[in-house]
Amino acid sequence: MSSNEQIFNSYEEAHRYSLTIPWKIELCNTGESCWCRVIVPSEPIKFKEKISNWIREDITRDFDYIIPDGSVDKETAEYVVELHNRSVNLYQSQKKRLQALEKLNDLDQELGFE
Numbered sequence: 001m002s003s004n005e006q007i008f009n010s011y012e013e014a015h016r017y018s019l020t021i022p023w024k025i026e027l028c029n030t031g032e033s034c035w036c037r038v039i040v041p042s043e044p045i046k047f048k049e050k051i052s053n054w055i056r057e058d059i060t061r062d063f064d065y066i067i068p069d070g071s072v073d074k075e076t077a078e079y080v081v082e083l084h085n086r087s088v089n090l091y092q093s094q095k096k097r098l099q100a101l102e103k104l105n106d107l108d109q110e111l112g113f114e
């Protein structure tokens, strides 16, 4: 996606964005044999975080987890990720359809229809 270099201004913005892109499943440090699975965004997301009110400079952090390790089992993780990705895909294809309709409307007007 085009937003790979994008750095959000806050954790909240990064979080909001993370809900609009596909997710994927990763293993925790224990590996394949562990009961749990980690859910992460499918692309890197970064955000700026204020260190304190006294230090003006922000640090850039990675928005790593949708759901961290030790929270959800493999089957549930797979279910949640599939459900989420399906709804993201649906939203994206609806958005494309709307854009295509808008183009058709523009074309109609250009050609003097309607």
Ligand SMILES: [Zn+2]
Pocket (backbone or CB within 6 Å): 028, 029, 030, 031, 034, 035, 036, 037, 069, 070
């Ligand atoms: Zn684990």
